[in-house]
Amino acid sequence: MKAHRCWSKLASLWLLAVSAAAGVPAQAQTPDYPTRPVKIITDSGPGSAIDVTLRVIADRLTQVWGQQVLAVNQPGGGGAIAARMASAAAPDGYTLFIPALSAFVALPGTAANLPIEVPRDFTPIGYFGGSPMFITAAPSLGVATLAELIAIAKRRPGELAYGTNGPGRLTHLTGELFQSRTGIKLLMVPYSGGTAQVLNDVMGGRIPIVIEAYSGIAGAIQAGTVRPLAVASPSRLPDFPDLPTVAETIPGFAASGWQVLVAPVGTPTGIVRKANDDLIRALSDPEARKRLAKLGRDELAMSPAEVTAFIQGEQRKWAPILQQIGSAP
Numbered sequence: 001m002k003a004h005r006c007w008s009k010l011a012s013l014w015l016l017a018v019s020a021a022a023g024v025p026a027q028a029q030t031p032d033y034p035t036r037p038v039k040i041i042t043d044s045g046p047g048s049a050i051d052v053t054l055r056v057i058a059d060r061l062t063q064v065w066g067q068q069v070l071a072v073n074q075p076g077g078g079g080a081i082a083a084r085m086a087s088a089a090a091p092d093g094y095t096l097f098i099p100a101l102s103a104f105v106a107l108p109g110t111a112a113n114l115p116i117e118v119p120r121d122f123t124p125i126g127y128f129g130g131s132p133m134f135i136t137a138a139p140s141l142g143v144a145t146l147a148e149l150i151a152i153a154k155r156r157p158g159e160l161a162y163g164t165n166g167p168g169r170l171t172h173l174t175g176e177l178f179q180s181r182t183g184i185k186l187l188m189v190p191y192s193g194g195t196a197q198v199l200n201d202v203m204g205g206r207i208p209i210v211i212e213a214y215s216g217i218a219g220a221i222q223a224g225t226v227r228p229l230a231v232a233s234p235s236r237l238p239d240f241p242d243l244p245t246v247a248e249t250i251p252g253f254a255a256s257g258w259q260v261l262v263a264p265v266g267t268p269t270g271i272v273r274k275a276n277d278d279l280i281r282a283l284s285d286p287e288a289r290k291r292l293a294k295l296g297r298d299e300l301a302m303s304p305a306e307v308t309a310f311i312q313g314e315q316r317k318w319a320p321i322l323q324q325i326g327s328a329p
Contacts, residue, residue, distance in 0.1 A: 031270045033093055037068040040096045040261070043082035043103060045075040045194020048165060049216035049295075050259055053129055054098055056291050060282040075165070076192045079103040087121050091266035093275060098128055098259050104311050105318045106168030122262040124307035125272055126279040129297040130258030131213040132233035133174045135246060136226035141208040146230040146249045149209070153184035161187040162209035163198030171211045173318060174232060174255040176325050178211075181250045199225060213257050214296030232256065237296065258314070260307050272304060 040058060044050040051073060058069040074082035079102050089095035135146060141160075143149045153160050164171040167190055179186055189207060191197045195216040201207040203225055210217060210226050220226045230246040231237060232255040246253040261279055263272060280301045282288060302310060 031268070031274060033271050033274055034065050034067045036094065037070055038065070038094050038096065039070045039072050040098055041072045041074055041082050041086045042098050043074055043076075043079035043100055044165060045192065045196065046073055047196030047199075047216065048194040049131065049213035049257060050098065050100055051194065052215040053259070053292065053295060053297060056288060056295070057128065057279075057282055060285050060288045061278065064278050064282050073194075075194060077166075079166075079169070086262075087264055089264050091123075091264040091268075093263060093267055093271035095264065096125065096275070097122065097262050097264075099262070100165070100169055100259065101257055101314065102166075102169045102173070105315055106173065106322060119265065119308060121265050123265050123267050123272055124304045124311070125261040125263055126276045126304070127300050127302035127307055127310065128259040128261050128279075129283070129292060130256050130300075131215060131296040131298065132231050132237070132254070132256045133170065133211055134214055134217060134221075134228050135174075135178065135230050135232070136210045136212070136217060136221070136228045138202050138205075138208045138210075139224065139227055140205060143229065144227070146244065146246060149229055150182050150184060150249070153182075153186060157185040158187055160209060161189045161207050162211055163189050163191055163195075163201060163207045164211070165194060165198075166190045166192060168322075170255065170257045173321055174211050177253070177255060177321050178246075178250075180321065180324060181253060202226060218295065239293070239296070258310075260302075260311065262307075276304060 038061070040054060042050055042054050051071070054071050058071050061069045074085055079100055082097070083099060083103055086095065086097035135149070137143050137149055141152070143152060162175050164175065166172065172188055172190070175186060175188055186209065195212055198207060198210055199217070199220050202210060202220070217226060221228055228240070228243055230244050230249065231240065232246045232253060234245070234247070234254055236243065236245055261275070263275070283301070
């Protein structure tokens with residue numbers, strides 16, 4: 001009987017020891033992160049839709065983490081410059097990357113050796129947000145509707161210019177899709193300096209058409225620098241009930257920008273999971289949600305695995321237009 005009690009006591013102690021040991025990995029998966037400032041690289045210029053949105057989230061993540069989150073603009077090369085810089089960073093969670101859609105959709109088709117594949121070169125963290133493209137025109141062009149823009153473009157093939165953030169960017173892809181679906185011919189003018197530079201040329205009378213997400217042109221719309229003609233969303237936006245969708249003129253037309261937060265490949269799983277949780281927390285903050293809604297952004301929480309599947313789906317979606325303009329193999 002004593003031997004039985006002794007064995008039961010030893011068995012209990014052994015189970016406690018095993019349980020304690022089993023808990024160690026779980027605790028280790030929740031790192032004390034971050035303990036110093038975090039840089040988030042973007043391949044978009046100051047004032048662009050991505051840049052404006054990034055700064056809203058950077059402010060909120062700074063509060064969540066108690067560490068400064070710094071936005072680093074590295075435009076140029078269609079996103080390749082920023083992609084190379086981000087992929088070469090130490091995989092420790094202190095250099096993250098928010099590329100434009102083109103970094104994962106267009107660049108793989110233009111240069112196979114660029115570091116822009118997931119999960120080969122980057123580890124997805126979470127979905128950063130998205131917004132539909134607005135097609136706008138300078139008031140001096142004298143058009144008030146998308147149909148009027150199409151009509152004047154048909155009368156003046158190749159004369160009307162539209163500014164983009166560079167070849168292969170969503171602003172360019174949307175413009176190419178617009179031309180393809182309407183049979184018009186526009187002149188694409190790339191700007192490495194971002195939307196702010198495009199708008200300067202709009203005010204200077206050199207660029208009559210701007211295709212961009214609302215957050216990048218909100219101030220210009222409010223100031224009357226550009227006039228919104230249509231939005232490339234599936235249905236009219238609640239904040240713009242009187243603004244027609246592009247699909248009302250061109251059935252089935254839709255184009256939305258999106259961004260995801262990624263880290264260099266090799267970043268520890270614990271850091272990736274915590275960053276994902278904290279990003280979702282930042283995006284769900286009422287004040288952040290209010291500010292993002294005013295910028296025309298959507299809300300959608302995604303796990304790292306869901307981000308990968310989402311990117312792959314977008315690559316398939318845009319493949320036809322990339323093949324059409326000769327930017328894909």
